[in-house]
Amino acid sequence: MQELLSRLHLSQGVITSLVNIGIAIAILLIGLWLAARVANFARRAMRRANVDETLSGFLRNVINGVLVAMLIVMALQQAGVPSAPLVAALGAGGLAIGLALQGSLSNLAWGVLLIVFRPFRVGDFITAGGVDGTVESVSLMYTLLVMADNREAVVPNAKIGSDAIINFNRRGTRRIELRVNIDYKADMGRAMEVIRELYAADARILRDPEPGVWTEGLGESAVVLVLRAHVRSSDVWGTQTDLVRGVKERFGAEGISIPLTRRQLTTVEGHLPDQAA
Known part of the structure; x- marks a missing residue:
């Protein structure tokens, strides 16, 4: 009689274990389907909110991964597997992976921030x-x-x-800045007037902020003028090239000389280095 009861108790335990395993499998299968649906719904919501496609795809995978991890823990717990050691193992594994991939995770974190901001x-x-x-x-x-x-x-x-x-493109415009040297004998007022005429003749140069020309300083052999003008970002190099060319041609036509830096080297007799015999 006792042997029969023992067999019945064993059978009930096996049946209970099988039922729990079946429930765990059902939880896992249904949960995986629901997790995918929830992750896809979140991605569609982010798309409607105009979230970057790369970021929305990444967050969709993160949501799905977190839900799947929770499902695995729930399924194992339902099947009778103690969850505390599993959670501890997952935590230790996550820490090890995080330390091993520290540089990659830093790139990933900054990638998310660059896409968001x-x-x-x-x-x-x-x-x-x-x-x-x-x-x-x-x-x-x-x-x-x-x-x-x-x-x-x-x-x-x-x-x-x-x-x-x-x-260089965020604000849509950029400032051109040039420095031009003119001879001390040149008419500085006329030189500045010529530059303003070049500004007025070029439609690419914006009127707001207003372009200008100023005296920056007195060099060794020239007066230094600084030219500043704002243009659209796409017009920077073309406008700067034409402005430099226009200054050279107009100054030449107006007789405004651009001095060259000259240096004279002299040798003092008696101070030459000794030559090898």
């Missing part, structure tokens, strides 16, 4: 991480810049985030 956009010309270039793409780990000579620079996001970022 957008200090620059694709197409902007920037200085970042010590590199000058046009932004071609921004990913979670690195930013791709195309340099002026058409080379590509892959700059880690952590390097960009830890240094100053200079955006």
